Amino acid sequence: MRDLKQFYFFENLDDEQLALLSSFSNKKHYEKGSILFYEKDEAKSLILLIEGVLKVYKTDQKNNEIIMHRFMPVSLVAEMAVLEGISYPASAAFESAGVVIEIDFERFKKEFLHNPQMALLFFKSLSKKIKYLEDVIALNIVLDSTARLAKYIFDKEDALNSLKQYQVAEHLHMTPETLSRTFKKLVILELLEKDSNGYKIKNKEGLRVLFE
Amino acid sequence: MRDLKQFYFFENLDDEQLALLSSFSNKKHYEKGSILFYEKDEAKSLILLIEGVLKVYKTDQKNNEIIMHRFMPVSLVAEMAVLEGISYPASAAFESAGVVIEIDFERFKKEFLHNPQMALLFFKSLSKKIKYLEDVIALNIVLDSTARLAKYIFDKEDALNSLKQYQVAEHLHMTPETLSRTFKKLVILELLEKDSNGYKIKNKEGLRVLFE
């Protein structure tokens, strides 16, 4: 099940382990509006959201929904409840059609957590994710758009022209207009050059000083 | 050792477990400029940076330092190398005076990772940290400063006046001036009121609409 592999948590598992994991995992499709779980339900599966938008909400005395969380793919949903062995603290419903994988937690614990080797793997995955998120924060909150682009180019030199510019813009949290102007700026600074099939690095160390 | 407790990774440990952990942990003080470890050293301890600024760097052929990472407290440093059981891929030196705790990894593995109960605890810590970072990203990239402050106040109603304003400003990634003006704005909107000992929420649901 490559669906599992796409989630950072499982990226370090080998094929055999993934097969084992698949054996007690269940892929389910849900329609828009359908309920994934209710508050107070016993939390006995890890839930991996693969497609769709899932809201986690409570209803108050007056039957108003209070949305606690809105999940986008690919996310691990409500793992806290599962890890703590308690029941779900809120309900969850799909705001669009969706697909989830449910992983039986008892089996998961038995097969994986009792294996220190495996526990280590999961730590690595989680630790990597944390580093990644810290990078995202550093990249987006601390740096201005020129520095963000410079870092982006620096980090993925080869993949430079593999995305449309508006996709790069989205990734870097700026508008396509700003991206366009920023590219131009880097060309003027002679850090990049533009040819028929896109931009190319001209002075890599020069790029570095922009974000360090 | 409450030093350990302040790191998210260990926050779920009870006193007994912390004591055990302390028994094979070592607090060390370093002067500015001193070396924490060299590239190629065997990575046999988890290193928790408690105070100071630590740079992780490589030196190239021409003896130029290339800074790979700069760590601020409280961070787990180079845990990848330790988890993988390899040697450090770069050197680390203090850019200011600093304090670290070194945790013997063999003992750590033996005492903690072999205990599935404990592995679960660490997963919880990491998972919580991931959620926190995701929140930081959502908070800071998507929302403007008014919305950020509204959410901040909404989320920690009680702790509202426990920090200096300039600390809150730093936390929300804005300048104290902007924070001051934003507070004022929320008072004018009648969402907050100001009395002798700080700001108080006047209309909680009103705050919510600003960030949802």
Place this chain on the structure above:
DNA sequence: CTGACGTCTTGATATAAATCACAACTACTT
């Protein structure tokens, strides 16, 4: 080739927040 659509570029303008400068508080210290 010609239009038509998607993408990128460019310019003009608007806006949020940072910066600069300093005034007003607040809380200590002696």
Place this chain on the structure above:
DNA sequence: AAGTAGTTGTGATTTATATCAAGACGTCAG
């Protein structure tokens, strides 16, 4: 009580980026 350092508030200005509007370029269908 007066003086000083630390904190917060206010106004004026500047800056980065978004937004709005329009033109240029590329490519694919007919």
